[in-house]
Amino acid sequence: MARTVRVTVDHNVCVGNAMCETIAPNVFALNENRQSEAVNPEGDTVEKILDAAENCPVSAIIVEDADTGERLFP
Amino acid sequence: MRTAINEDMFTPDVIADPYAYYGHLRDEAPVYWNELYQLWVVTSYEHVVWLTRHHELFSSAVFKNDPRPAYPDINESDLGLYEYVRQYQADQFIQHDRPDHLEMRKVVHGYFTPKSMEAWRPFVQSAIKDLLDEAQDKGRMDVMRDFATPLPVLVIAQMMGVPREDRAHVRHLAEKLLNIGRGEPDRMKPLTEGMQGMIDYVSPLVDERLVNPGDDFISVLAQGEKAGVFTRHQVLVNTSLLLLAGHETTINLLCNGTLAFIRHPEQWALLKQDPAGRTVRATEECLRYDAPVKSIQRIASQDVEMHGRLLRKNDRIRWFISSANRDPKTFAEPSTFNISRYPNPHVAFGSGIHHCLGATIARLEGQEAFKAMAERFPNLHLETEELEYQPSITFRSLKSLPVTWN
Numbered sequence: 001m002a003r004t005v006r007v008t009v010d011h012n013v014c015v016g017n018a019m020c021e022t023i024a025p026n027v028f029a030l031n032e033n034r035q036s037e038a039v040n041p042e043g044d045t046v047e048k049i050l051d052a053a054e055n056c057p058v059s060a061i062i063v064e065d066a067d068t069g070e071r072l073f074p
Numbered sequence: 075m076r077t078a079i080n081e082d083m084f085t086p087d088v089i090a091d092p093y094a095y096y097g098h099l100r101d102e103a104p105v106y107w108n109e110l111y112q113l114w115v116v117t118s119y120e121h122v123v124w125l126t127r128h129h130e131l132f133s134s135a136v137f138k139n140d141p142r143p144a145y146p147d148i149n150e151s152d153l154g155l156y157e158y159v160r161q162y163q164a165d166q167f168i169q170h171d172r173p174d175h176l177e178m179r180k181v182v183h184g185y186f187t188p189k190s191m192e193a194w195r196p197f198v199q200s201a202i203k204d205l206l207d208e209a210q211d212k213g214r215m216d217v218m219r220d221f222a223t224p225l226p227v228l229v230i231a232q233m234m235g236v237p238r239e240d241r242a243h244v245r246h247l248a249e250k251l252l253n254i255g256r257g258e259p260d261r262m263k264p265l266t267e268g269m270q271g272m273i274d275y276v277s278p279l280v281d282e283r284l285v286n287p288g289d290d291f292i293s294v295l296a297q298g299e300k301a302g303v304f305t306r307h308q309v310l311v312n313t314s315l316l317l318l319a320g321h322e323t324t325i326n327l328l329c330n331g332t333l334a335f336i337r338h339p340e341q342w343a344l345l346k347q348d349p350a351g352r353t354v355r356a357t358e359e360c361l362r363y364d365a366p367v368k369s370i371q372r373i374a375s376q377d378v379e380m381h382g383r384l385l386r387k388n389d390r391i392r393w394f395i396s397s398a399n400r401d402p403k404t405f406a407e408p409s410t411f412n413i414s415r416y417p418n419p420h421v422a423f424g425s426g427i428h429h430c431l432g433a434t435i436a437r438l439e440g441q442e443a444f445k446a447m448a449e450r451f452p453n454l455h456l457e458t459e460e461l462e463y464q465p466s467i468t469f470r471s472l473k474s475l476p477v478t479w480n
Binding site: 016 | 183424
């Protein structure tokens with residue numbers, strides 16, 4: 001069974017650079033403050049989600065294994 | 075609206091203390107029409123963030139979309155030079171809107187991720203050690219000349235694979251490029267000399283990396299040409315841009331931060347108690363309190379209302395980091411330098427899709443520099459109280475910062 005992940009965006013940190021939305025457009029969307037929200041953690045592959053998290057210029061995206069709680073990024 | 079606000083943003087008092095002037099505007103008229111320069115001055119945190127995150131309303135293609143003459147006025151005989159400046163600036167990737175901006179940013183973005191920048195920390199630490207070793211024996215230094223300038227020049231030159239012996243030349247050209255944010259009517263000549271000098275300097279480097287790509291940043295840009303995203307002129311202009319942007323702003327972070335610590339001995343004492351533990355938040359506070367960049371331009375893409383004022387399509391806009399970072403609606407005791415401040419959502423690197431590409435490496439250099447100085451020069455103090463700033467509306471740049479520690 002494929003791994004599922006829990007994705008959160010720290011809004012104290014997010015600057016709305018929107019690169020996450022470009023890389024994993026089915027997971028991330030900007031809210032009315034133009035900050036990112038993980039609207040559907042299952043929308044794209046885990047690889048894409050991790051790629052988006054790594055490309056966040058302020059490391060605002062936290063990715064954890066949904067079953068074990070293991071921190072996958074950062 | 076009529077107010078008694080002085081319209082000239084280049085006067086010595088505004089250059090010396092932008093916080094009083096732009097802070098007053100922020101409190102009285104956060105979206106203000108400056109009659110003298112015919113542009114909107116946006117100074118509140120709320121509006122700066124809103125503006126930067128609505129890139130579809132506020133174009134970054136300022137030089138391409140703005141046919142009006144330069145401001146402040148330039149010598150009439152230099153109008154041809156201004157055309158050159160416009161064409162040069164217009165090819166910078168930061169002077170583009172979506173969709174082009176996104177394609178260009180994708181070429182360069184991956185190089186600067188927090189994870190990949192972390193690999194540069196040992197290089198930065200070692201460069202800092204060498205520079206401070208050299209200064210230590212003398213008992214004094216000009217932080218600007220001896221530390222804040224050589225460190226980021228060293229780092230960006232290394233990233234771009236610029237030969238060591240060329241660094242002084244690059245810095246010399248960069249100083250000419252700084253005329254972009256100044257007000258003197260004869261500024262076009264040194265500015266265009268800097269631009270042409272950069273193009274001439276980086277051309278053979280780019281030629282070489284197209285043939286023999288390496289893991290340096292010029293190779294990344296050159297790859298963008300091969301992929302059809304950049305023209306050759308754009309590669310040359312963006313190489314020059316990153317050589318400049320990669321160090322000028324960091325110089326200001328290191329100088330302005332050092333000065334803030336000297337002026338606030340209790341915060342210096344706090345950092346000295348735990349340099350490694352406190353330098354991250356301290357660097358963020360330096361970025362907030364006396365930000366390296368004061369203001370950035372936009373141009374309205376359509377009619378848009380802000381704070382009850384109607385900005386018309388093609389109106390010029392300047393948004394001010396300096397006043398936004400001290401907005402009392404966002405920051406408690408905004409004029410207090412407090413290195414424990416958290417959260418600290420300052421806008422020193424801007425916000426939105428144009429958020430500073432080099433923010434992570436700038437932060438890293440600041441963190442390592444303040445930590446090392448706290449460890450090595452605990453008795454840091456000023457050699458003179460007479461400090462002067464460059465007369466720029468864009469950069470918050472000290473001319474020099476002489477200190478001693480004995």
